[in-house]
Amino acid sequence: ANEKQAILVMIQEIEGKKIATFMETFHQVNDNFEKLFSQIFKGSGSLYLEDDKNPFNGGLAIKLQLDRKEVKYLELMSGGEKSLIALVFLFAIQSYNPSSIYILDEADAALDQENSKKLADLVKVLSQNSQFLVVTHNKDFYSSADSMVGVSMTQQGSQVVEVNLLEDEKKQGRAVAATA
Numbered sequence: 698a699n700e701k702q703a704i705l706v707m708i709q710e711i712e713g714k715k716i717a718t719f720m721e722t723f724h725q726v727n728d729n730f731e732k733l734f735s736q737i738f739k740g741s742g743s744l745y746l747e748d749d750k751n752p753f754n755g756g757l758a759i760k761l762q763l764d765r766k767e768v769k770y771l772e773l774m775s776g777g778e779k780s781l782i783a784l785v786f787l788f789a790i791q792s793y794n795p796s797s798i799y800i801l802d803e804a805d806a807a808l809d810q811e812n813s814k815k816l817a818d819l820v821k822v823l824s825q826n827s828q829f830l831v832v833t834h835n836k837d838f839y840s841s842a843d844s845m846v847g848v849s850m851t852q853q854g855s856q857v858v859e860v861n862l863l864e865d866e867k868k869q870g871r872a873v874a875a876t877a
Contacts, residue, residue: 730789737815780807817841
């Protein structure tokens with residue numbers, strides 16, 4: 698009976714530590730989500746647990762308030778907005794334990810022009826601490842890049858072309874300054 702009680706106490710301690718660790722991580726990811734959301738949307742967005750006393754018994758939801766309007770739930774938003782918010786959620790999770798490099802393959806494909814611009818702006822902010830390699834055909838997205846790499850077909854075969862947009866920007870700035 699003593700051994701059984703000791704095992705039950707140990708299980709209870711482990712469960713308590715598991716919930717405490719989860720809740721600490723949840724709060725940090727939620728803080729990241731709120732910050733990232735507010736950088737690209739006018740309004741506020743946050744994560745909440747359906748059962749915060751026992752988080753493993755319920756789900757996770759996203760609550761939004763855009764432009765001082767009523768509270769919206771993700772289910773009520775357009776497909777492009779849902780995609781963008783899902784990316785914000787992924788970045789919030791990744792910001793908990795950031796990587797030095799991220800690769801996005803046409804992550805903006807489902808986004809309209811306005812939401813593509815918002816994603817580009819967010820990636821620009823996030824790229825201050827991590828490198829992003831983005832595959833895209835969207836001008837609004839790649840125009841905010843530091844450099845572009847493309848593949849061009851020639852008679853001799855494929856040729857890789859790189860354009861360093863930061864260098865071009867600096868050269869243009871010097872040319873404007875020199876002619877002013």
